[in-house]
Amino acid sequence: MITLCPRPFPVRIALASALLAAGCAISPGSQAPPAPAGFSADTFTREGLVSGATATEVGCRALPDALWVETSGRRECLRYAAGGAAGPSPVALLHLPGDPPGIGYRVAGGRVQVDRVSEFYEQDAGSRRLAARILAGTMQNMPVFLIARPGMHGSSGNHAQDRHTLDEVELVDGAVGMLKRRYGFRDAVLSGFSSGGLLVANLLARRSDIRCAVIASAPLDLAQFHSRPDGIVADDFALRMPDLADPMRSVATIRSNAEIFVIGDRRDRSVPHAAWIGWSAAARRKGLRVHDAQTNGLDRAELGPVRTYHITSGRSLEAAYGCATGWPPERLRQALLGGERILRPAGQRLDGAAIRAAFTGRQLSGVDWNRWGMRATLSTFWSTDGKQYQFHSAHLDRRLVTQQWWIDSDTLCTSDDGCNAVLFDGQALHLVGDEPRRFQMSFTADAPGH
The missing domain is CATH 2.40.128 (Lipocalin)
Structure with a gap:
């Protein structure tokens, strides 16, 4: 309040x-606050997003909304925002965001760097908590977690270099497990938009506690996503391929009973329809319960007049809520196709x-x-x-x-x-x-x- x-x-x-x-x-x-103690930069800011940040374990553990995640090759501090009921719960909704608005990347010295990003990227921990609280309130106080990816929204790491990588998947997977232990929920309902959807697709191959997964406007076939109009794959992508977490590779190892919804706008100019439809077909061949649904993508008017039809994060959250609360899968798919409101x-x-x-x-x-x-x-x-x-x-x-x-x-x-x-x-x-x-x-x- x-x-x-x-x-x-x-x-x-x-x-x-x-x-x-x-x-x-x-x-x-507008005066940016200093980075938290133990952090080299604040990745809530554009400057921190560009530079990336390191964090100490002590500095991370001092924050109430942070997780010190250790994997086989990395140690990073991942931030999150929580809303909804406190205490153990049978299910929680976890959302993974896409890349920052208005972002562009370049390759220099064989490393991917942020070239530009809109000021509308910038938030702070308070505004993230507010978004989680309001979202949970519209969902009958269901526990809701907005997870910050490495190098974004206060987390340590380097967004440009961690984006779409196996390291990013392992770190987020570790964060999900820690949230589950910290808050006591049994099953996870995952919502992922754009590059966050790529993470959701890969988490399906690593976790057995996912009840529902909603993947929205996501690059699920990285070779297709990075192909030029002539069909040739960009050199920088080819060089990084061994480190990238291409869902087309991990789909073969998925053993999941989750209801999976793959949604997006076929007119999408940021992540073409061809970059996710192949994954859906491959997942069906594996016997997974995959439901495709065309939905209208939106745009951020403040980023310019060019239409991309890309933003479907709102529908992703709605679909995740519908699945978590027991909507029959085909009923939910028809609601998505028909533009029906799920959050009421x-x-x-x-x-x-x-x-x-x-x-x-x-x-x-x-x-x-x-x-x-x-x-x-x-x-x-x-x-x-x-x-x-x-x-x-x-x-x-x-x-x-x-x-x-x-x-x-x-x-x-x-x-x-x-x-x-x-x-x-x-x-x-x-x-x-x-x-x-x-x-x-x-x-x-x-x-x-x-």
């Missing part, structure tokens, strides 16, 4: 300065007066399901003069969106998203669209009126 701080006057300057002037505590702004908003519907009390003059942190999905959170300010400001959660001086807001009868309206009902589920405020209800925005909050 966050304490909502009222604001008696309109915001005319950056949110950070305005809230400080009003006496409200806020999270850090619930809670007490607020009237106009309660909506006004919950939002007016308040800073609320949450997620915008339409623009950013669960990859990142944002901080909003709902001014008394009818403006809603959205700011980068890790950099409160970076304004992302400004729009008008008002109340029409028992709905909250914004100039970009129209009018929506507001539900309060005891933990979060949800702006939801018309029937069938769908999430628009969700915010952590105290009970309306407090």
Whole structure:
């Protein structure tokens, strides 16, 4: 829960300065915090993502959301964010993200390096925890873990060099085992988007406790993924092939009873359909329970006007939740094909007066399901003069969106998203669209009126 701080006057300057002037505590702004003790860099930042980071065991164990993972060849500190019920549980949902938004790679001296990455990559541990809490809340408090891959989101390692490698698979596998022991869940439901889906496919060959696996828009055939238009495989990929964790190689060793969903948009320009369809066919030949489903891929508008149809992480999480809660596989597949909502908003519907009390003059942190999905959170300010400001959660001086807001009868309206009902589920405020209800925005909050 966050304490909502009222604001008696309109915001005319950056949110950070305005809230400080009003006496409200806020999270850090654009000044990047120092790396945690024992870490050479903070991979929550773009600079840390580029450089990579080392960590000491002492520094790692001092963090409440970190796992010191030891494999046959590596020792790294992997971060995670947890949400949902505490204590032992029969099942938990674990999500593995894709590569950072707007990233590009280059090869120099035979080593892969990050060439560029969008500022929208940057988060912090607090915003990751917020995303996990909100996601778990929409899933009836099911335990949810957002696992940070090596070299990303606060973890040690080097993202560019660890990406798609056997080392990355072994480290993430070790992290899953440690989370299971730390939190006491019995079975895992895995969701993986893009390169995170490649990890899920490889984990199927290593673990027997996976109840469901959802693989979304993932490069499951690395030779196909790295092929040029003329069919020739790039030289740098050929040189690195022995170290890469190609799911087309590991599929032959999978012995799993998991329900496996492979989803994506056939129009995908980032990971072509051909880069995952062969894996599905190979898995079926092995007798695995694989369900393919076409789903519409989205784009991040802030990264430019070019459509990629790539982002399916939201649908991956929904499908994982549906499988974890017992949806019959074919029923779930049909829901994915038909665009049916699987995560359905619930809670007490607020009237106009309660909506006004919950939002007016308040800073609320949450997620915008339409623009950013669960990859990142944002901080909003709902001014008394009818403006809603959205700011980068890790950099409160970076304004992302400004729009008008008002109340029409028992709905909250914004100039970009129209009018929506507001539900309060005891933990979060949800702006939801018309029937069938769908999430628009969700915010952590105290009970309306407090």
